Amino acid sequence: MTALVRLLRVLGGLFVDDGSLALAIIAIVGLAAGVAALAPAHPLAAGGVLLSGCLAVLLGNVLRAARRRGAPGGKRF
Amino acid sequence: MTSMSALPALTAAFLGSLVEAAEALTILLAVATVRGWRPAGLGAFAGLATLALIVVGVGPFLDRIPLHLLQLGIGVMLLLFGMRWLRKAILRAAGVIRLHDEAAAFASETAGLHEQARKLQPRLDWLATVASFKAVLLEGLEVVFIVIAVGAGGQFLVAASIGALLACVLVMVVGFALHRPLARLPENALKFAVGVLLSAFGVFWTGEGLGVPWPGQDLAILGFCGLFLVMAAAAVALARPRAVEAVS
Numbered sequence: 001m002t003a004l005v006r007l008l009r010v011l012g013g014l015f016v017d018d019g020s021l022a023l024a025i026i027a028i029v030g031l032a033a034g035v036a037a038l039a040p041a042h043p044l045a046a047g048g049v050l051l052s053g054c055l056a057v058l059l060g061n062v063l064r065a066a067r068r069r070g071a072p073g074g075k076r077f
Numbered sequence: 078m079t080s081m082s083a084l085p086a087l088t089a090a091f092l093g094s095l096v097e098a099a100e101a102l103t104i105l106l107a108v109a110t111v112r113g114w115r116p117a118g119l120g121a122f123a124g125l126a127t128l129a130l131i132v133v134g135v136g137p138f139l140d141r142i143p144l145h146l147l148q149l150g151i152g153v154m155l156l157l158f159g160m161r162w163l164r165k166a167i168l169r170a171a172g173v174i175r176l177h178d179e180a181a182a183f184a185s186e187t188a189g190l191h192e193q194a195r196k197l198q199p200r201l202d203w204l205a206t207v208a209s210f211k212a213v214l215l216e217g218l219e220v221v222f223i224v225i226a227v228g229a230g231g232q233f234l235v236a237a238s239i240g241a242l243l244a245c246v247l248v249m250v251v252g253f254a255l256h257r258p259l260a261r262l263p264e265n266a267l268k269f270a271v272g273v274l275l276s277a278f279g280v281f282w283t284g285e286g287l288g289v290p291w292p293g294q295d296l297a298i299l300g301f302c303g304l305f306l307v308m309a310a311a312a313v314a315l316a317r318p319r320a321v322e323a324v325s
Contacts (some may be wrong), residue, residue: 017161025156029283036287047289051280051301055308058160058167058276059315065164066173066316 021061028053085298086233089274090240093223096267097216098248104212112205120209128217149286152279155226159275166269167309171316227278277301
């Protein structure tokens, strides 16, 4: 059982390193799916949301991580 | 789909697998240095056999999943996987976190095994075999995922498999010829490039799964690569002074 949990944790670690980044990516995909469903006449709008969202999320996450580095009680990488 | 997609798929699988194979080889060589090739080879063989079973077991199910669902699922996994790599590569390039050092990883693994040898002499061959097994299985799983992710969505599994196989063979030949880990491999530059490629594929397949008609079809992947590259370079430049400020 412990080995199975450890294996699942390792497999999960392949995709999730920083939880907030993973959640933000899922949120962007959900938003793009919502736009695709609500505006089927403009399918490129969903693509725009997806692409710009992913770029923005990554940039924001990196800058936040850089700011946190070295701060007292800040996250260790 | 045009043959234009085959080259990025092959390149992404090759570069990604190069990094994973180098990491597995580092641990394998550490085990072999401390306990000899028998437990190292046995563990590696068991790891490869388990990987083969997983691939044979999971592979046939891919054909049964509707294409747009497969593209969406793989796209999201690629985004999670690729952007995780890219984030780490950006933070390393900006000096926010330390670079991964295969020579240090080799030294640490070797020291760990020596310590275990001192404490647990009778069980050591078993532990050495398990260490080798885990390294090959886990790094191998990442290689399998990369191959499926960049190949399955666009029906380029063969191209992606060839890329991964070439990388594994290259790392094995060079590593065993040198008898030391590939410390000179520009690992962060590779992770940076693979992170960009996987993220671009992730956006493309997720969009395809959602029914987005990307302008230029497959060629859009190259445009996404360019955008992720520019954004990543900007992120490195912006994160570097922040990291320095925070430390000082």
